[in-house]
Amino acid sequence: MIIDLRSDTVTKPTKAMLEAMMNAPLGDDVFGEDPTVIELEKKAAALFGKEAGLFCPSGTMTNQIAIKVHTQPGDEVLCDVNSHIYNYEGGGISFNSGVQAKLIQGDRGRITAQQIEQNINGDFDWLTRTTLVSLENTVNRAGGSYYTIDMIKPIQKLCADKKLNFHLDGARIFNALTETKENPKDVGSLFDSISICLSKGLGTPAGSVLIGTKEFIKKARRVRKVFGGGMRQAGILAAAGIYALDNNVTRLKEDHIRAKKIERILKSLPYITSILPVDSNIVIFDIDTKISGADFEKKLLENNIKIAAFGKQTIRFVTHMDFTDEMLEQTEKVLKSIQ
Numbered sequence: 001m002i003i004d005l006r007s008d009t010v011t012k013p014t015k016a017m018l019e020a021m022m023n024a025p026l027g028d029d030v031f032g033e034d035p036t037v038i039e040l041e042k043k044a045a046a047l048f049g050k051e052a053g054l055f056c057p058s059g060t061m062t063n064q065i066a067i068k069v070h071t072q073p074g075d076e077v078l079c080d081v082n083s084h085i086y087n088y089e090g091g092g093i094s095f096n097s098g099v100q101a102k103l104i105q106g107d108r109g110r111i112t113a114q115q116i117e118q119n120i121n122g123d124f125d126w127l128t129r130t131t132l133v134s135l136e137n138t139v140n141r142a143g144g145s146y147y148t149i150d151m152i153k154p155i156q157k158l159c160a161d162k163k164l165n166f167h168l169d170g171a172r173i174f175n176a177l178t179e180t181k182e183n184p185k186d187v188g189s190l191f192d193s194i195s196i197c198l199s200k201g202l203g204t205p206a207g208s209v210l211i212g213t214k215e216f217i218k219k220a221r222r223v224r225k226v227f228g229g230g231m232r233q234a235g236i237l238a239a240a241g242i243y244a245l246d247n248n249v250t251r252l253k254e255d256h257i258r259a260k261k262i263e264r265i266l267k268s269l270p271y272i273t274s275i276l277p278v279d280s281n282i283v284i285f286d287i288d289t290k291i292s293g294a295d296f297e298k299k300l301l302e303n304n305i306k307i308a309a310f311g312k313q314t315i316r317f318v319t320h321m322d323f324t325d326e327m328l329e330q331t332e333k334v335l336k337s338i339q
């Protein structure tokens with residue numbers, strides 16, 4: 001038994017998901033003729049009360065397209081220091097859009113309207129134009145913390161007042177909604193665009209959907225083509241997405257429960273020095289300096305557990321569909337055996 005806690009992207013499609021993929025009606029999506037892609041885009045948009053959607057190969061692409069459409073070269077995007085768009089998209093903000101980021105130190109990845117307001121540049125020739133605010137929910141690098149609608153509302157109001165575009169990197173938005181129990185439409189109404197990943201907790205092999213107004217998606221569709229993301233019979237992947245939205249959302253709670261159990265186990269171990277509060281399916285913790293992160297990783301691998309050292313002494317575990325209770329028990333045994 002191999003246990004893989006490196007990411008919630010390591011899941012393999014189930015038989016039922018594969019069947020849905022095999023049976024999907026297909027067409028050429030660059031011509032706008034793939035019925036399954038169209039169905040997924042409509043479904044994702046409707047779920048969040050948005051007008052239109054755009055199916056893309058990855059969450060990096062949906063975020064980068066959104067940044068491109070919302071900005072002009074030389075503009076500035078405001079986001080938290082932990083943001084995926086800044087840290088893990090290969091410098092795409094500058095590479096793809098010629099835009100710079102101003103980083104705000106939030107509370108475990110969550111920034112406030114007040115912080116954003118302090119960082120909006122005035123209208124002077126010598127200052128960078130602030131045109132976009134981007135939030136992430138849940139926040140990956142901050143340990144799966146999440147925003148509630150009450151936290152987002154003042155930011156939305158500020159963006160509307162200051163005429164700033166407002167994007168959500170919702171790679172794990174369903175993990176956030178699992179905890180807040182809020183209506184996706186109420187979240188959707190706050191943002192100009194949302195990027196949703198289907199290949200994280202939802203268990204598809206690939207794919208993300210970008211949603212927004214019809215006008216926004218029309219522009220996004222052109223950028224997708226320029227970025228090389230126009231796929232042909234993409235319905236085979238979109239079918240997995242439709243299946244995932246129908247079947248794999250409510251089960252996310254199980255992942256959160258298992259992550260909480262891991263937190264409890266870690267708290268009992270002498271070599272763990274700190275753990276970020278576990279709010280969803282991500283567990284980030286520090287180990288003492290008697291063992292390096294790399295050696296800890298090696299030790300677990302010898303016991304068939306794959307993990308990712310997230311820093312010198314920092315470790316991240318992510319729970320997902322293919323991480324079972326049996327695996328949790330085995331993980332506990334191995335963690336307790338380490339000195």
Ligand SMILES: *Cc1c(COP(=O)(O)O)cnc(C)c1O
Nearest residue numbers: 058059060061084136140169171
């Ligand atoms: C995984 C992830 C993405 C998208 O990553 P891809 O690997 O390109 O699909 C975007 N934002 C966050 C917060 C993520 O965790």
